[in-house]
Amino acid sequence: MLSGDIPVERWKPDGAMWSARGYLPPDYEKTGQCEDTEANPCQVAEDLFLDGKPVRRVMKKSAVDATTFYADYAADVIYLGQNPADRAVTLARTRTAVTSSAPGVVIEHLTIRGFANLPQQGALVIAGKDWTVRDSTITSNHGVGIMIAQADNARITGNDIRENGQLGLGQYRSHNGRIDNNRIRSNNTAEFWRADWEAGGIKVTRSSSTISNNDVSDNLGVGIWIDLAGDRVAITDNTIGGNAACGVRYEISRNGRIAGNTVTGNGLALKRGAGTGLLTGAGITVNTSSAVTVEHNDVAGNLNGIGIQARPRGDGPWGEYVLENVMVADNLVDLRGPDTATTGYVESGSPTLPPDSGSVKFQNNRYVLPDTAAPKFSFKGDSLTFEGWQGAGNDTVGAVNPA
Template sequence: MLRPPISQSPITSPTASAARPQTLTRLAIATTLGALVASGLSIAPLPAASVPASAATHYLADSMSRTSTTGWGSPETGKAYSFNAKDRFSISSGVGAIKLLPGKHSFATSAINQANAKAKVDVSFDSLPQAGSMYAHLALRHSSDSRYESSLRLTDGGKLILEVSKTVNGKKSVLDSHVIDDKASVGKAYRMEFAVTGTASPKLQARAYAGSSAPAWQVSTEDQSASAITSAGSLRTGGYLSSQAAKASGLHMDNLLASSAAAVISELPEDFVPRDITPTLAPTDNHDAEESVPEATPDLSPDSTLPSNALYVSTSGSNSAKGTFNAPVRSIGTAISMASSGQTIVVRAGSYHETVKIPSGKKIHLRSYPGEKVWLDGSSVLKNFSTSNGRYTTAWNHDFDSSPTYTRGAKDNTEEAWGFVNDDYPMAAHPEQVWIDGVAQKQVGSLSAVRAGTFYVDKAGNKMTLGTNPSGKSVRASTLVKALSIRADGATVNGINVRKYAPSVPDMGAVTAEKPGISLSNLTVEDSATTGINVSAVNNKISNVRIQRSGMLGMNAVYADGLSVNKLVSTANNAERFNSSPVSGGLKITRSRGITVKNSTLSSNKGPGLWIDESVYNSKVLNNDMANNTGHGMSLEISAKAIVANNRIINNGGNGFKLNNSNDVQIWNNTISGKNRALNIVQDKRRGANKSDPGHDPRQSFPDATMPWIIKNITVKNNVLSNSGGGNAIMAVEDFSKEFTAEQMKISLASNAYHRTSTTSPKWSAVWANAAKNPHVYTTLAGFQKAKGQDKSSFEVTAGSVLTSGNELAASVTSKAGKAGNATALPSSIASLISETAGSKRVGHYSR
């Protein structure tokens, strides 16, 4: 009889520092014991581990201190489990076991019937999957086809990733993720914790760790979408094994606990910024659809929705293979070289370290396999460090271009306030990037400046030196410049994610769409050294794309007539802190015609959210959120003919909406709120007829009659204009060239809500241009209405805020807006663009 070397003391206290390691040791040993039992050995039961008592209400508590050959039975506290496949569940040696079959779900559900809850469970994996991934799941608010879920995903390479997802009507989207371990060990036990709180905008928090010290929440996000799951539901736990796996595997689970969530509601990190997570931003291992009885068999043939002549790529393939489903090639580049124009290339799950070029003349359709997650990864592992004076050095043979402008080799601009690189962040344009255990390190300019959390590149000596001890840690650095260069008309890229590439500023971006008719959809681009995506040709489409943590700019477009941007999330960009001008932030579009940006979220960027600049004609900005950016929420500059409707522009560091030198602009039903001027309309000395003023579109004849660069014909109706504590005015119209009055500019305002926090903050409700004389200023809306006859149907609100916690309009606005005459009927030309009813009356944005 085999008895494992484990302490016989039961675990009884949640605060005892020795308790947690003991529990995890029991679980790790159980993985090994499971294999031994299968070989015929008899195992003495482990001592029971009681679930710790807590001040919180327990909805379910299960120490697994019983024996069951089929199913898990009933927990000590809570309702009995139900199963989709009871024979895959068992309990022995005081630990629960789950058998995982390729392509199958295995799950147990307990009806806790709660909306706000936190849950935790100890998990270990019996083996690495032979291919694809293996999952351990912990879900809350579960119903028949919807849930929020925290998962530990173990890849065939040994990487362990914590993922938080939402499933609605059977469709799953991964909301956020965090790498726990780059090389996880089989049998190592991890505690997974998950909390869901709130109804208007549910907060989701998750973490996973080994040992006794719980880290801060590793994933924290908020679901502000219309499809947020708000109702109470069950707890569900279990696992899934990729259909690519050749044989069954399993999980072990212990100490499952679900309790009230009150204790974790205030545990969001101080720098947490909510964001809209409506889009399915990236493809994921698609085990959303629950199998029916009898169960489906693992996929032995390609998905029937894929073209029969598709070429296949797999991390397990060979570049000498034929590229069929059963004989895939290893690299995407090889598949492209084999493909004919118009052919589809299907990439199986995994990480691909390569630079992909779709050449001119090859209309390739590049996509991920349905339900599988694909990454182009520009980073490599660094190792073989030597130690000296508390610093850690390794060989570095990559020479990246550090040009600070779009002209390779040129020095930075010297004109005041127009240089790319901020003097406080001199290494911004250097594309080298390093991560230690997933944490980005800061580049410094000399060896003597190396400290913990920083690194230095000695180009002459071909060395890289770190300030943090890399021993026992995952160290990765960007070693490739570009991910995707798309140079074929009509090419499409769907579900090919991109991370950790090192483009310099003149490389334009990690992904570049360089020809007409290109479509990018359902992908994430993250951790690019400068810019994530660049579009430089006409009639391109960006749909359901997420760009995050780019060094300078999320996305840039130039000469991009007909550009359609739909469901873009561009967040946390300008991580290297380039100057806000001439380029930074979430999305900048220049020298283009007929562009649309809609249903997108541009948030938490260091710089502006959306910047339309330099002769952009006929733009539509519809149904977007621009929030928490350090610059202006939106800037429309030296351009013409624009519709800005039904946007939320909230809590930005600059003006809410700054309108410079642009004509024929319609601004309808926006909510613009922040600690500065809500709407700032500014004319300066630049003129479209002056060839020496930069910003003309060289494709147009000069002078371009459509681009006078003079403020004229501006309509502002049904907007909430809120200054919540900063700047000196709510709304301002100014002419620094001192040529025009606001009347000559033909500014027309009506049916707007002006918000201030007190009768003296801000100082003025309105500033009104007066040509060469000082502008008129009005301390109240009533004074402005009386003096200028503008905004007669508008009203002023004095309150702490005009927004709810979910950024919808508070009663202080909606009650007054509902009165007769306080809103203008929505014209059909605007209503059709924002999918609202023509003739409806509302002040501010329509509810999301």
């Protein structure tokens, strides 16, 4: 086991609290977007554990109660609201467990926990080619559990990546990654912004990878997020459930395949920035991306079903980001979740659209509706029944409430 926390032992009674001096590092510049935009507790990386379990942080001494702690960096004092006698109290202090640019490293059967890695930084940083991380547990670290950074051909398999403060796994400027058969659950314990700031299960940026046969569930953010010039990412045969924001979000990227996934109960636990429309999110969202196929997925009980978005998003490495050549086919979409749930295609602002009006196609999808006459389909600003949806040229051989 690699542990990044240290014992905190020099406790003294301090009014209704207990205090310990001399354990905190010097104060430092804070980064990251939190749900709480006033106090910004997610930006502070030194987490406190009591008998191995995290204690909730508050950002002022007067707010300490029996379930919380406060760290005063200027005075170098930790305040705890319960008696620490005969308890194991530890503080995350070490920034990184492992980081290396050496090629061909294999990590297996290792537990990495309790590191004070900063936002967007990994407790385990893969910076060399051809790494393998398998059958390990990455948990209770403050930032990202595993970060693949400019490291091609990484294999991440069979791991338990859970209860990290920001994100389970990140991939940046790395190609041919293989992320399979992992359990990536209950991340973003530090309450970074759930809706739209790198929090949740997996985030891939400027990279290519295959993400398959993982359980990506109950993360307080997006389940699997491809963003900012992802290219050739396949998301296949995963269980993606109960994530606070989108189950899958494929954003300003290209050449994607989202297939064979079970996507249930996502998008229902948003806080700041919450909404109900397709622009907020869905079980599967494709946002201003090109050459993406969404097929053979089972999508049920999410904030919305499958949402295809066109927005003005500026330029990327291959020119302007546009929504183009998106195929949504042979999915089962159950909209018997929230009353406001819809599925379809939506535009925002003044996006650049390709001249081919059929560049986004819905074909042969099956839908389960609470009422076959309900207007559960969105298309270019209109709310349509299935009959109207077909009349607009979508799912002409699709079906509603299949047996």
